[in-house]
Amino acid sequence: PLIGWLLRLVTDVFGSGTFQVRMSGSVLHGATALILAALAARIAGRAAAIWTATLYVTLPFVALGSILMSTDTVMAPFFAGALLFFWRAGEARSARDAVLAGVCIGFAFLAKYAAIYFLIGAVLAAVFVPARRIGWKNT
Helix, strand or coil: HHHHHHHHHHHHCCCCCHHHHHHHHHHHHHHHHHHHHHHHHHHHHHHHHHHHHHHCCCCCCHHHHHHHHHHHHHHHHHHHHHHHHHHHHHCCHHHHHHHHHHHHHHHHHHHHHHHHHHHHHHHHHHHHCHHHHHCCCCC
């Protein structure tokens, strides 16, 4: 339902013109590129962040998704946000970051049910990579 809510918000605020509706796809992919760059910077530094954002925005999927609004376009920034907060939660052992990852993946799931695969990956990471676990008592 998130794609419908987003399109309703965009048309209510900016109007129902073709440009306004398609603009939201570009904005969402831009946000995704920035979030992925932030994750890459945390993992591998500034150069990796620049390469990550640059390569992401040149993908055919992104070019098409910036023109045609799809569930993938809406899911992408929330999925990327969940990855970023999941990584931060593993680094800082922060329950706050874990909750933010959960909120992001919840919104991603509202955009497309395929976001459930994030949870499978997170569980596998917690089982096989002890550094990705956080404690119950952390805040």
